[in-house]
Amino acid sequence: MSQDSAPPPYLRVAEQLRQRIQSGELAPGALLPSLAEIREETGYSGTVGQRAYAVLVDEGLVVARPGRGHYVRSQEERPLLVRRPRVAPGGGSPTEAVLAAQGIHARWDSESTTARADRRIADRLGITAGDPVMHTSYVYRADGEPVQLADSWEPMAVTGGTLIVLPEAGPYAGIGVADRMRHIGIEVGIPVERVTARGAARAEAALLGATPAAPVLAIERTYYDQATGRAVETADVVLLGSRWAAEYGTRPPTA
Incomplete structure (x- = not known):
């Protein structure tokens, strides 16, 4: 093969890693070489390593964990998770409760900051753009694997x-929005949800360990004060389409 027809460096690096994965040398869950290690081993730049990993992520062989590196993805079929929008009062975090009922251990990372509502969020909350809100970002994990993202906004006029x-x-x-709001005398009822399907944005895919444009369910959720009709929380929820099914309604008790 002439040099002109040889595959580019990033494909050669991807093939070397692919062979190590497929041979079992690198087992499912194994941490793959860092970009610095690839550069040291091959002499190629970090950009070559990044493009090689992008190929393997697209193939479903590798999962990227932001800030932690790249790992060999398990090829075992993962169970489908069923999401329900509400748990019984006092049931705590809806996501945690729903996953626990399916035998899945849930945990999440979160970060809360005060912010100013942009026009989109202000319209959903019925407030003025620029009004202060508490913005909380979440990454939810099922048995340690990221499966759901959420961004939540609550008016500081309600919770401040x-x-x-x-x-x-x-x-x-x-403990979840409904139970938290009850502690300040607000009953919220069942949230209003608008569900669409789309491809994951690159940042979302990175957090979920998925390929860019992987199918996701995107949910715009808003909780309302049942006494006043005022919106008290709105959220953008992103569910990895390959892992989740959404279920609505309540089955009546059997006779």
Whole structure:
């Protein structure tokens, strides 16, 4: 093969890693070489390593964990998770409760910051653009594997100065919107949800360990105060399409 017809360096690096994975040398869950290690081993730039890993992620052989590296993806079929939009009062975090009922251990990372509502969020909350909100970002994991993202916004006019102002800190941390709001005298009822299907954005795919444009369910969810009709929380929820099915309604009890 002439040099002109030889595959580009990133494909050669991808093939070397692919062979190590397929031979079993690198087992499912194994941490793959860092970009610095690839550069040291091959002499190619970090960009070559990045493109090689992008190929393997697209093939479903590798999963990227932001800030942690690249890992060999398990090829075992993973169970389909069923999402329901609400749990019984006092049931805590809906995601945690729903996964626990399916025998799955759930945990999540979160970060809360005060922000100013942009026009889109302000319209959903019925407030003025620029009004202060508490913005919380989440990455949910099922048995350690990322499966869901969420961004939540709550008007500071509702929660500011209360013990629930930080959703994941304080005495009522991590119990879900409905139970938290009950502690300040607000009953929210069942949220309104708008569900669409689309491809994952690159940043979403990176957090979910998926390929860019992988199918996701995108949910715009809003909770309302049942007494006043005022929106008290709105969220963008992103579910990995290969892992989730959404189920709505309540089955009546059998006779």
